[in-house]
Amino acid sequence: MIRKLCTGVLLLAASSNALADWAINMPKGITELSAETHQIHMIIFWWCVAIAVVVFGAMIYSLFAHRKSKGAVPATFSHSMTAEVIWTVIPVVILLIMAVPSAELMIKLEDTRDPDLTIVATGYQWKWHYTYQGEDVAYYSTLARNSAAARRRGSGIDPSTVDNYLLDVDNPLVIPQGAKVRLLLTSNDVVHAWWVPDLAIKKDAIPGYMNETWFKAEQTGTFRGQCAELCGMDHGYMPIVVEVLEPAEFQAWLENEKGGATSLAATSGEQK
Numbered sequence: 001m002i003r004k005l006c007t008g009v010l011l012l013a014a015s016s017n018a019l020a021d022w023a024i025n026m027p028k029g030i031t032e033l034s035a036e037t038h039q040i041h042m043i044i045f046w047w048c049v050a051i052a053v054v055v056f057g058a059m060i061y062s063l064f065a066h067r068k069s070k071g072a073v074p075a076t077f078s079h080s081m082t083a084e085v086i087w088t089v090i091p092v093v094i095l096l097i098m099a100v101p102s103a104e105l106m107i108k109l110e111d112t113r114d115p116d117l118t119i120v121a122t123g124y125q126w127k128w129h130y131t132y133q134g135e136d137v138a139y140y141s142t143l144a145r146n147s148a149a150a151r152r153r154g155s156g157i158d159p160s161t162v163d164n165y166l167l168d169v170d171n172p173l174v175i176p177q178g179a180k181v182r183l184l185l186t187s188n189d190v191v192h193a194w195w196v197p198d199l200a201i202k203k204d205a206i207p208g209y210m211n212e213t214w215f216k217a218e219q220t221g222t223f224r225g226q227c228a229e230l231c232g233m234d235h236g237y238m239p240i241v242v243e244v245l246e247p248a249e250f251q252a253w254l255e256n257e258k259g260g261a262t263s264l265a266a267t268s269g270e271q272k
């Protein structure tokens, strides 16, 4: 047992390089609201840590200080109104304190009014389709070919040699920096979920329903996500890539797309 534990610890230490860029916590992200979401998440996390320290501290202290071998005698009372009131009121107050900033943030997250751009994202088994409303631009976004090839059984390709393995697509969702993008989410078959951690967005795409959300990316760059609802056999193979461009670059991209660059390729089955 001890030998097994030691081996485990050694293995963990040896693999620490591989774990270096493996983050457990949620990212701060690239929108104002993702930063606020992260902040609330951290505040509540530390509240939980403090509560755990107090509760487990009191429990462990009591177990040791009042143990039978030290001659502790059980109390004879069976009910305490004061204790009941205290341990009801304190949690209620804590929950109320947590609820106020959370509710404020949730209201902001739901406010999809006055968008600069509206995109409809439709989930399919197992890819995404994006339609830029009023822009005559629409295309599918599917798993990148190198990932698709490497994931096949017996492909002989080492996944660790594939860049962004299972997190890359042929046609990313392209959006302009600093614009309020409203995303309308639905699905063509089963329930999917559109999740991009850097945008702090995770929303279900449900057949027959239109869910909406919004974001305003403050930084340019490429940001990755995945379908977050178990949607069938290839659920793990429908990633999401968001590419944030500077507004002028985005306009140029959009004009080019109106000529059907990606859209035509997608409908004729000739995806990049």
Ligand SMILES: [Cu+2]
Binding pocket: 123, 126, 191, 192, 193, 227, 228, 229, 230, 231, 235, 238
């Ligand atoms: Cu899915």
